[in-house]
Amino acid sequence: MQANLLIIEDDPEISCMVAEYLAAEGYHSTVVHDGEQALPQFLSASYDLVLLDLMLPKLNGMEVLRRIREHSRVPILILSAKGNEVDKALGLRFGADDYIAKPFSLIELAARVQASIRRATQYAVPEPSSLDEPSLLCYAELRMDPDNFKVWKGEQEVKLTAKEFQILKLFIQHPTRVYTKAMLYQQVWNEEYYGDENVINVHMRRLREKIEEDPSHPRYIRTLWGIGYRLGEQ
Structure with missing residues (x-):
């Protein structure tokens, strides 16, 4: 089954390049270009992973990350030119799963996307049946x-x-x-x-x-x- 990705990136050139490369790797991508569009788009469909830029217009990436985490545990991979340790730590602290700084290798990006989705899938727990006893x-x-x-x-x-x-x-x-x-x-x-x-x-x-x-x-x-x-x- 084809994985569905949401790319939240304000640079059209970068978002197009990433979407095209990941399409060749077998992923389907939806792209939005500002923070205000991000959450409504995320809630409108089911996504396997989010690629999130931090430097977004209208609503910054950290706030988008925080709001997504209020609704979902979907893997989130931060893409940002802000590559210092403080921003990386803040992203992880807010609930991101991984972080890659611009400029980045598309080969490395695809590998990180695959790894994040694999980890989420491996740890996914099937819905318990009505006969299952709760196990705490x-x-x-x-x-x-x-x-x-x-x-x-x-x-x-x-x-x-x-x-x-x-x-x-x-x-x-x-x-x-x-x-x-x-x-x-x-x-x-x-x-x-x-x-x-x-x-x-x-x-x-x-x-x-x-x-x-x-x-x-x-x-x-x-x-x-x-x-x-x-x-x-x-």
């Missing part, structure tokens, strides 16, 4: 429903991104295991780890801000300095 994962005050991608802390639901959900699920499923950053990256991103600690750090910090009373003194996901992370007390 629990640790202390945390409850996780893997079938419906929901997490509660006590009686309050916690909204997690797809990557945050996968990280927490991994720890709760293996409560005694210590994970290095390389192990986390391989398990959650399903790719080899090449030492980019920023991706892990941003997602871990964001997850702790959502589940911990005091993120600077975490109770649930502990840091073992020089080693990695584990669930709960050492």
